[in-house]
Amino acid sequence: MAATLQISDLVAGYGAGAVLHDLSMTFEESCATALLGANGAGKTTLLRAISGLIPRRGQLLLHGEQISSLPAEKIAARGVAHAPQGRGTFAHQTVEDNLRIGAYLRRDKAGVEEDIQRWYQQFPILSNRRRQKAGNLSGGEQQMLALARAMMSRPSLLLLDEPSLGLAPKIVDEIFEVLGEILRTTKTTVLLVEQNADRALKLADYVYVLEVGSITTEGSPDLVMDSEKLRAAYLGAQS
Numbered sequence: 271m272a273a274t275l276q277i278s279d280l281v282a283g284y285g286a287g288a289v290l291h292d293l294s295m296t297f298e299e300s301c302a303t304a305l306l307g308a309n310g311a312g313k314t315t316l317l318r319a320i321s322g323l324i325p326r327r328g329q330l331l332l333h334g335e336q337i338s339s340l341p342a343e344k345i346a347a348r349g350v351a352h353a354p355q356g357r358g359t360f361a362h363q364t365v366e367d368n369l370r371i372g373a374y375l376r377r378d379k380a381g382v383e384e385d386i387q388r389w390y391q392q393f394p395i396l397s398n399r400r401r402q403k404a405g406n407l408s409g410g411e412q413q414m415l416a417l418a419r420a421m422m423s424r425p426s427l428l429l430l431d432e433p434s435l436g437l438a439p440k441i442v443d444e445i446f447e448v449l450g451e452i453l454r455t456t457k458t459t460v461l462l463v464e465q466n467a468d469r470a471l472k473l474a475d476y477v478y479v480l481e482v483g484s485i486t487t488e489g490s491p492d493l494v495m496d497s498e499k500l501r502a503a504y505l506g507a508q509s
């Protein structure tokens with residue numbers, strides 16, 4: 271199997287001290303990887319380091335090419351879509367304009383209109399709200415828009431930061447159903463940061479556990495399910 275992204279000896283942070291210490295990770299093509307970790311472990315920092323939003327050093331090989339010195343826009347143009355925590359939609363733009371903006375960095379502009387229709391079909395509520403400003407959507411609708419907008423770039427690597435945060439279980443079901451469909455029907459590789467570990471592990475093919483900026487466990491999701499310690503740490507609230 272080919273790796274979409276291979277990370278070695280990654281060090282990253284926000285200034286004086288490093289938050290991430292010598293991380294090495296592999297994200298296989300068309301697979302979903304869950305990243306678990308306590309608050310402050312460095313999960314968001316890792317997504318930012320991959321997408322070029324913060325300084326970092328080490329190796330980040332995207333489809334075998336080094337991207338660790340590239341700025342965020344160039345990394346996005348190479349097929350990395352980042353849906354940040356808090357959604358990051360353009361509040362003053364309409365739903366439809368947000369979707370179009372999502373396709374902005376796409377090399378091949380053919381099929382943009384079809385893709386917009388595809389996402390309206392996937393999330394009919396967005397179709398009904400297509401002319402509304404994104405800032406007026408509910409939290410769940412904004413999360414659907416953030417996911418659809420990220421997918422409009424037809425990314426090879428999708429970085430999702432807590433897509434279920436603050437949403438009602440029914441909406442979370444819908445988001446995870448769509449993620450499952452993305453994995454089944456496209457070649458997108460997904461890196462999912464999720465407090466809702468139970469759902470993340472059901473979707474994921476592989477899991478990394480990050481503790482204080484270092485990877486302490488990696489393997490199949492069963493590894494977490496079968497470990498009393500890890501279950502207590504990450505599934506405690508839900509099992």
Ligand SMILES: Nc1ncnc2c1ncn2[C@@H]1O[C@H](COP(=O)(O)OP(=O)(O)OP(=O)(O)O)[C@@H](O)[C@H]1O
Pocket residue numbers: 284289307308309310311312313314315316
């Ligand atoms: N912009 C920033 N400037 C300085 N330090 C930051 C910044 N953002 C995060 N940090 C610090 O980096 C560390 C890791 O934060 P990060 O947001 O990556 O954790 P996380 O695992 O995503 O946590 P959470 O689950 O709470 O979102 C924390 O100690 C945090 O205080």
